[in-house]
Each structure stands twice: as structure tokens, then as C-alpha cells.
Amino acid sequence: MFIDQLTLYPYLQQALVASILVGIICGVIGCFIILRGMALMGDAISHAVLPGVVISYMIGASFFLGAVVTGVLTALAIGYISQNSRIKEDSAIGIMFTAMFALGVVMITSLKGTRFDLWHILFGNVLAVSRNDLLITVGIGIFVLLAIVIFYRPLLLSTFDETMAKASGLPVKFIHYMLMLLLSLVTVASLQTVGIILVVAMLITPGATAYLLTDRFPVMLMLSALIGTISAITGLYFSVIYDVASGASIVLAASILFLLAFFFSPKQGIVVRMFRTPA
Template identity: 70%
Template sequence: MENISFFYESLFKYQYLQNAMFAGIFVGIICGMVGCFIILKGMALMGDAISHAVLPGVVVAYMVGFSFFIGAVIAGVFTALGIGYIAQNSKIKDDAAIGIIFTAAFALGIVLITLRRGTGVDLWHILFGNVLAVSRYDLWTTFGIGIIVLACIFLFYKQLLLSTFDATMAQAIGIPTKLIHYLLMLLLSLVTVSALKTVGIILVVAMLVTPGAIAYLLTDRFPVMLGLSALFGVFSSIVGVYFSYVYDVATGASIVLVASVLFATAFLLSPKQGVFIRWFRAYLSKKI
């Protein structure tokens, strides 16, 4: 209780903590929603790939001095295009193409950073996030990205739903499934960038996959899954920032651990598919 009231007071006192909190909430919402499409398409690895591959874009943007949001989005979209191109034009399968391209991009980013050591690009902060350094500008950018992402999901809901559930039918009735795929990749890049400061590149995939996976275990309805996923994303962010502040540990990792604990709980206790309920049913059927 003491910790909570201490955190509560600090939240009103310190601007940076408020920024961290709001950034975490936005990121929780949009990562959670985009993540639903990613896990249902079986593209968690793609999420991991895009998030790593934005690194060179971010570094070049820092060096040349334009917004790192733009650099990251360009790098992310090029990665998605490159992976698609290799998979479609050779017998290399998707997962191998992903492994090749994203490590190449990530390595390029690291080389660029080490080339220009001491220019104010802090590798550690890009990789693991530094939520306490979220500026007002970052916050507004995250907010803007959030609005774009939510608007796209709202406007193209049925196209996204059908091409995720049944791409063949989507194509048969004339939905441009390739365009929808690249729209999703664009959203993925945007979301990754917005999560850069809060959880960092390495752990973004957790924010994409874990809340969505929890929601997936709890519901059979897609709109409910989207809502629950956003909710779990937000909850993880808030509780994660709290633990990080109170116990002085890394924020990104703290947020991800909260989400992981939620997942473990849902996995064991989910009323429909949880491990315990299955044991219980098996036990009952044996008794009878």
C-alpha cells in the first residue's frame, strides 16, 4: 500500500513519469490490437523480424537528423517487401527468408552504430527502451501513430478479418490481399517504432504477441479478442511501469514480465481451454 501511494504521488509530481505512463498505455493498446492479427496469421516471427529490422532506419535517421519514426517505417516496410520477394521468387520458405533478411538488417544497424560511436545514438536504449526518457514530442508522435493504427483497423476491419481468416475467399471476392498484407506490415512497423522508447526493439514482439495470446485463450469472438488484447497490453504497461519505478528495474523488461505472468495465469486457468480445467475434466471422466 505504501508503495502504491508513493507511486501515485510521484505520478503527479514528475512529468517524465506521466509521459512514461501515457506512452505505455498507448503502446499497450496498439500493440495489443495489431498483435491479434499477427498471431492469428501465424506471423509472430514476422513481428520479431520487423521490430529488429527497424534498427538501421533508426540509426540512419539519428545520423542524418530526420525523425527516427520515418527511418524506422522505411526500414520496416523494406524488410517486409524483401522477405516477401525472396519467399515468392525462390524455393526458400517464409521462415528462412525472415531469418536471413532481419538479421542482415539488424547487423547493418549495429555496424552503423559502432561506426559512429559517440554521436549520441545509444544502442542500449534503442535495444531495451528507456521509458523514462519519453519526451512530450515522443508522446505526441506515439499518440499520432496510435490514431493512424486504430483508424486503419476500424476502417479496413472486414478486409483485415477476411484476409486473416480465409485469404483464398478474400482473394476470390476481389479483396487485394497483398495490399492488405503490406498494410499490416506498415502498421507493424509503426507500432514497433512507437514501442521503441517504452520496451525497446528486442522486447517489442512480447507486447505484440503476449496480450493477443492471452485474449485468444479467453474468447471465441474476434472483436472481443481485440478489446481484451488492448486491455491486457495497457494493464501490463501500467503495472510494469509501477514495478519498474518502485523497485528501480528496467522498465521494458518489467512490462514484459507482467504480461508473461498474465499469460501463464490464463494458460493455466482459462475457463474454456485452461490446463487446470482440462485436468479437472479428465479427472471427472475417470471417476465416472
């Protein structure tokens, strides 16, 4: 049934391609986020783009542009607060992302007499992805993957040993903010698919699953992208067949894969370790 619908309806084909792209780029960028201990930053930026989306809607511009600008500004503000006060980074993140998200909600409630679908922005609706949305997602995906390939070694060194990266003369701050830009772009690309609230799950869960399955970072990157892709396809399938929310279905599929790895991973799995433990 799903294959038949896929061949008949172009919107479903666009949804599938967009979901796979989001699964790949979220999986890849998520590996860096996890190993840098920046999961909360991913949550912050995903929520902070809401005001940019609303402003873009109000002025008739592309919400992709507004979301990127507010995401990057939030990342810069978090860094500025933590570096110029006694407030630590995790506290600065909590302050900024809740403030920006609250601002976005207030702006939405002020849009009286206009039709603004908050549900789709918050939780995604991959079946409503237009051709233009798909082209933007493809463009963002190519840019993000190329940036990671080009800056792979600096990103790798600064992720695993920041002190060594500084000693080697690498621009650690530049690399950090470049990663924040890529994170903002990935968040924007994921808005239509899984929405603002659920995007952090796609940033973290595939990478965390891959982390349980391998000790090698290049393998982790590939596994994370594969897990993100499988989650996207499986979630979209159940979304279409059972007529449930697409973004939530994709996240649930990723969560189930994580649980399987958590319990049955060859090296890290709880069940496997129980059987290996001598009586």
C-alpha cells in the same frame, strides 16, 4: 508512493500515457499477427528498424521516420525473396531480419566519438519519453486504430480465409502489405517503451493471452488491448518502485498474465481441464 510520484512528475505522466498507448496498439495489431501465423514477421520488422534508427541519428532526422522506412522495405524484401525464389517465407524472414539487425549493429559500432545509447534503443526507456515522442506515439496510435476500423472487414476475411478473400475480389496483397506498414508503425511507437528486442513480446503475448480466453475475435481484440494496458501500467509501477528496467518489467507483467490464462482460463486452462477430466 507511485500515485504521489505520478502527480508530481510530468515525465512519469508522459511515460504512463505512452505505455498505455503502446499496450493498446500492440495488443490490437498482435491479434491479427497471431491468427495469420506471422509472429516471426513481427520479430523481423522489430529488429530490422535498427539501421533506420541509426541512419536517422547520423543525419539528424527523426528516428521514427527512419525506422518506418526500413521496416517497410524489409517487409517488401521478404515478400520479394519468397515469391521469386525457392526460399520459403520463414527462411526469407530469418535472412532479412538478422542481416538488417547486424547492419544496424555494425553502423552503431562505426559511430566513434558520438554518443548513441544502444541500450535504450534495444530495451527501451519509457521514463525518457519526451513530449514530442508522446505526440508521435499518440499520432501513430490514432492512425493504426483508424486503419483497423476502416479496413476491419477485409482484414478479418483475409485473416480467417484468404482463399475466400481472393474469390471475393479483395486485394489480398495490398491488405498484407498494409498490415506490414501498420506493424512497422506499431514497432516504431514501441521503441522508447519496450525497445527493439522486447517489442515482439508486446505484439504477441497480450494477443495470445486473449486467444486463450475467448473464441470471438471482436472480444479477443478488446481483451488483448486491455491486457496490454494492464501490463503497461503494472510494469511501469514496478519499474518505478523497484528501479528496474521499464521495458522488461512491462513484458514480464504481460508474461505473467499469459501464464495465468494458460493455467486457469475457463475453457483452455490446463488446471481447469485437469479438474474437468473424469477420473
